[in-house]
Amino acid sequence: xxxxxxxxxxxxxxxxxxxxxxxxxxxxxxxxxxxxxxxxxxxxxxxxxxxxxxxxxxxxxxxxxxxxxxxxxxxxxxxxxxxxxxxxxxxxxxxxxxxxxxxxxxxxxxxxxxxxxxxxxxxxxxxxxxxxxxxxxxxxxxxxxxxxxxxxxxxxxxxxxxxxxxxxxxxxxxxxxxxxxxxxxxxxxxxxxxxxxxxxxxxxxxxxxxxxxxxxxxxxxxxxxxxxxxxxxxxxxxxxxxxxxxxxxxxxxxxxxxxxxxxxxxxxxxxxxxxxxxxxxxxxxxxxxxxxxxxxxxxxxxxxxxxxxxx
Amino acid sequence: xxxxxxxxxxxxxxxxxxxxxxxxxxxxxxxxxxxxxxxxxxxxxxxxxxxxxxxxxxxxxxxxxxxxxxxxxxxxxxxxxxxxxxxxxxxxxxxxxxxxxxxxxxxxxxxxxxxxxxxxxxxxxxxxxxxxxxxxxxxxxxxxxxxxxxxxxxxxxxxxxxxxxxxxxxxxxxxxxxxxxxxxxxxxxxxxxxxxxxxxxxxxxxxxxxxxxxxxxxxxxxxxxxxxxxxxxxxxxxxxxxxxxxxxxxxxxxxxxxxxxxxxxxxxxxxxxxxxxxxxxxxxxxxxxxxxxxxxxxxxxxxxxxxxxxxxxxxxxxxxxxxxxxxxxxxxxxxxxxxxxxxxxxxxxxxxxxxxxxxxxxxxxxxxxxxxxxxxxxxx
Numbered sequence: 073x074x075x076x077x078x079x080x081x082x083x084x085x086x087x088x089x090x091x092x093x094x095x096x097x098x099x100x101x102x103x104x105x106x107x108x109x110x111x112x113x114x115x116x117x118x119x120x121x122x123x124x125x126x127x128x129x130x131x132x133x134x135x136x137x138x139x140x141x142x143x144x145x146x147x148x149x150x151x152x153x154x155x156x157x158x159x160x161x162x163x164x165x166x167x168x169x170x171x172x173x174x175x176x177x178x179x180x181x182x183x184x185x186x187x188x189x190x191x192x193x194x195x196x197x198x199x200x201x202x203x204x205x206x207x208x209x210x211x212x213x214x215x216x217x218x219x220x221x222x223x224x225x226x227x228x229x230x231x232x233x234x235x236x237x238x239x240x241x242x243x244x245x246x247x248x249x250x251x252x253x254x255x256x257x258x259x260x261x262x263x264x265x266x267x268x269x270x271x272x273x274x275x276x277x278x279x280x281x282x283x284x285x286x287x288x289x290x291x292x293x294x295x296x297x298x299x300x301x302x303x304x305x306x307x308x309x310x311x312x313x314x315x316x317x318x319x320x321x322x323x324x325x326x327x328x329x330x331x332x333x334x335x336x337x338x339x340x341x342x343x344x345x346x347x348x349x350x351x352x353x354x355x356x357x358x359x360x361x362x363x364x365x366x367x368x369x370x371x372x373x374x375x376x377x378x379x380x381x382x383x
Numbered sequence: 384x385x386x387x388x389x390x391x392x393x394x395x396x397x398x399x400x401x402x403x404x405x406x407x408x409x410x411x412x413x414x415x416x417x418x419x420x421x422x423x424x425x426x427x428x429x430x431x432x433x434x435x436x437x438x439x440x441x442x443x444x445x446x447x448x449x450x451x452x453x454x455x456x457x458x459x460x461x462x463x464x465x466x467x468x469x470x471x472x473x474x475x476x477x478x479x480x481x482x483x484x485x486x487x488x489x490x491x492x493x494x495x496x497x498x499x500x501x502x503x504x505x506x507x508x509x510x511x512x513x514x515x516x517x518x519x520x521x522x523x524x525x526x527x528x529x530x531x532x533x534x535x536x537x538x539x540x541x542x543x544x545x546x547x548x549x550x551x552x553x554x555x556x557x558x559x560x561x562x563x564x565x566x567x568x569x570x571x572x573x574x575x576x577x578x579x580x581x582x583x584x585x586x587x588x589x590x591x592x593x594x595x596x597x598x599x600x601x602x603x604x605x606x607x608x609x610x611x612x613x614x615x616x617x618x619x620x621x622x623x624x625x626x627x628x629x630x631x632x633x634x635x636x637x638x639x640x641x642x643x644x645x646x647x648x649x650x651x652x653x654x655x656x657x658x659x660x661x662x663x664x665x666x667x668x669x670x671x672x673x674x675x676x677x678x679x680x681x682x683x684x685x686x687x688x689x690x691x692x693x694x695x696x697x698x699x700x701x702x703x704x705x706x707x708x709x710x711x712x713x714x715x716x717x718x719x720x721x722x723x724x725x726x727x728x729x730x731x732x733x734x735x736x737x738x739x740x741x742x743x744x745x746x747x748x749x750x751x752x753x754x755x756x757x758x759x760x761x762x763x
Contacts, residue, residue, distance in 0.1 A: 137458055172529060196529055206685070213685050237443060237456035254525050256464035257514055257621075260453075294442060297457030 079317035079358040080365045082110045083287075085308035085380055087372040092305050095288050100151035100309075102375050104284070107311040108155070110367055121159040124282055124313065128225025130161060131279070132168045135231045135247045136179035141298035143179035144230045148286055152228070153190055168192040169219045171250045195219055195251075202253045203275070210269035210354070214252035220275045227279045229315065233287040233322045235295035235302070239263040240343035241326055242296050243319040244283040245271045245351060262343055268351035271315060277356070283318040285310040292329035304329050316357025317364045320348055321382070324361070328383045422484070423535040428528050429478035433466050434565055435593045436473040444473045449512045449561055449588050450626040463562040464527040465510035477508035478566045479538070482523050482531035483557045488740040492554055492584050493715055494642055495725060496674050496761025497603045499735055500742040503582065504541060504550045507557030508533070508566065512588055514621040515609065516685035517648060524558040538570035545579045552602075556584035564593060571600040587630040588622050594633055603640035603762065606631050610645075610652040611661045619651060628664070635669050640762050642674040644715070647692045647700055649680065658700045662707035671708045672728075672760045677701060679716035694720075711760075729757035 084107040086099070095103075105117045112120035132152065134144035153166050164187055170176050172194040173183055185193045195201065195217040202215035203222075220227060231247035238259045239246050245267040249255035252273070258266030271277060287310055293302035306325055312318035323345055327337055338345055352359035370380035435448040443456040446466060453461035455468040465477045487505045489498055509531040511524035518524055523531055541553060553574050555567045560583050571581035580602040587606040589597075598604075608631065610616060613624040634641050645661060647653050665673055677700045679692045697714050701722055704712045714722035718739050725735040732754045736743040746753045750763055 202530065208685075237454070237459070253527070253530055254464065254514075256460045256462055256527065257525070260462070294456070296459070299442075299457075 078363050078365050079314035081312040081317050081321045082107045083308055083310050083368040085370050087370045091307050097147045097150045100148045103309045104151050106377055111311050118159040129165045131224035131227040133229050134170045136170045136175040138298050139178040140180050142291055144232050146180045163190045166190045172196045207273040209272040212269040214254055216275045217251045220251055226281045229280055229283045231285050233285050234291035235293050240338040240345040241323050243285055243322040244315045245319055248276050264347040265350035267347035272354055283312055283315045285322050290329050293335055314357040316351045316359050320359050425535040428476040429480055430474050431478040433473040433475045438471055444468050448593050463510045463512045465562050475565050476528050477563045480533040481506040481536050482509050482533045483507040490740040492605050493676050494605055497640055501551050503552035503554035504545050505554040505556045508563040510562045511559040512562050513586055516619050518684050520557045521684040538573050541570055542574050542577050552580045554582045560585055561589045575600055587627040598637040598639050601639050604634050605642045608643050608645055611657050615652050644676040644678055646678045646680055649689050649692055653696050658703040662704040671710050674711040676713040676715050727752040727757050730755040
């Protein structure tokens with residue numbers, strides 16, 4: 073039995089360590105379905121989805137800053153949408169979104185704002201924009217994307233795990249910078265405590281149900297843009313309903329690759345990821361590794377799962 | 384390129400219109416143009432290489448335009464939100480892309496000793512390198528340029544419009560002109576070549592070298608000296624005091640006409656000691672004849688829980704500075720207050736009587752008091 077005071081993070085990895093390419097939709101689907109079942113403690117995917125996600129319009133908040141090479145993969149969104157579709161969600165009740173149409177398109181997404189099919193558009197789309205009122209938390213005062221405030225009932229945060237030149241870690245909390253109108257105001261120093269306070273803004277905190285971090289290909293240095301000198305493959309997904317715990321585990325993985333490639337830790341590189349502790353301090357989730365239960369599973373090519381090691 | 388062409392007809396001077404946005408963007412200010420005016424709207428941002436940045440050894444760039452010195456990696460932006468690193472080339476996204484355009488009385492800036500009674504073609508882009516909690520233009524200053532409705536208005540068009548409409552001054556204002564430095568610089572330079580003057584309405588948070596270059600093409604600068612305490616700058620402005628004082632000294636030394644505004648915010652920068660220190664600093668460093676405007680605060684943006692500045696506080700500020708010897712102390716946002724007008728420091732007579740932005744009488748003869756002949760500083 074798990075201690076109910078502890079946070080749970082599910083890490084699902086591909087067994088083949090030599091797998092050094094982007095995942096297909098089918099491969100993502102295998103990882104997602106297993107991860108959701110494990111996270112919800114359910115035998116079936118539909119049972120897991122109904123536990124994790126209430127009925128309604130669901131947003132997929134992507135991270136498309138770095139175009140096709142270093143953004144949330146289309147295949148991941150396709151796989152998740154297919155899973156939700158099989159669990160009773162209408163296609164049109166899914167909105168894949170980010171800051172701008174341009175960024176989504178450059179990351180490979182096909183825009184669709186119609187009432188047919190899966191929707192996909194940016195906050196800068198016609199008639200969308202930002203909330204009329206400011207939302208405040210601590211040092212942050214921002215307008216929030218109307219996709220989050222007005223159009224979706226719940227949101228799944230779909231960041232890609234990567235290094236960030238200022239924040240250190242770009243994961244789930246950092247991804248929500250793409251939901252506000254003034255992210256440029258909240259970077260120095262090291263996005264602390266801003267990354268925490270942004271995720272604590274009412275529409276973000278109340279609607280984020282799940283974080284699924286894409287940790288297939290890791291930009292372990294020189295992020296958040298794409299730089300192929302510092303890429304490696306982890307081949308996994310990180311899932312949790314605790315956004316801080318998900319990021320904390322993601323940080324372990326990022327630091328592992330930095331060590332593997334003889335790079336200094338983020339702290340040694342003057343980019344300590346303090347915002348996770350700040351997030352924990354305001355009750356967003358758990359930042360202490362010792363208080364996080366990490367279930368790591370390895371999936372083989374036949375779809376069979378076995379217990380694995382995080383690193 | 385997506386473009387929309389708007390025609391505005393015969394709008395009154397000083398009126399402000401808000402664009403009806405079809406895009407879900409934060410609307411800009413498009414108004415006050417005196418005659419029929421065609422405005423080209425565009426969704427395209429500029430991609431001109433920015434000035435005043437350096438490439439870093441290990442990748443990324445460092446902006447050296449303002450004292451913030453943002454270090455920016457690929458695809459990221461500086462604090463201002465309008466400068467972006469693209470493969471280690473820093474770009475300005477707002478060159479020729481104003482979101483606010485208006486023709487204002489010069490008194491609105493306020494500049495009281497600079498061609499009183501004239502008008503200024505006033506413009507701003509999105510973005511700011513500070514985040515004042517009392518900002519009255521936060522809808523554009525705290526936005527990124529893709530969040531505002533922007534026009535395509537190159538410097539040549541501004542200058543030619545000013546010439547054809549006989550508008551003698553261009554004012555870079557509303558948000559923070561420092562962040563659209565290249566656009567301001569080129570427009571001011573071209574304007575001077577064609578006989579149009581340029582004034583910058585700024586918070587003064589700019590580095591020494593870019594300011595020095597810019598001052599070669601400016602005729603006047605109004606600096607919002609928001610406080611005389613660094614703590615206020617840190618907590619309310621998200622900035623720092625020292626570089627701003629340095630910029631003010633630099634402007635004064637360059638001989639460009641200078642006026643100061645101090646927004647009096649209840650409980651935050653309105654103590655007697657602060658007014659005394661302010662007066663003392665101006666007296667020591669700029670001279671007694673530097674115009675100083677105290678402006679009344681109204682609840683705005685993130686300071687909606689504070690009341691408007693009481694008139695007695697403004698009067699106290701005025702009296703302290705006058706007692707210290709400052710000769711031109713004005714009170715703003717207090718219509719019909721006697722301290723809206725300019726008085727001769729020698730004979731005490733009214734030189735320029737104002738009611739809001741209107742000039743009721745002007746008793747100057749060139750730069751001199753028409754009653755006693757005392758020289759009045761400024762540009763007339």
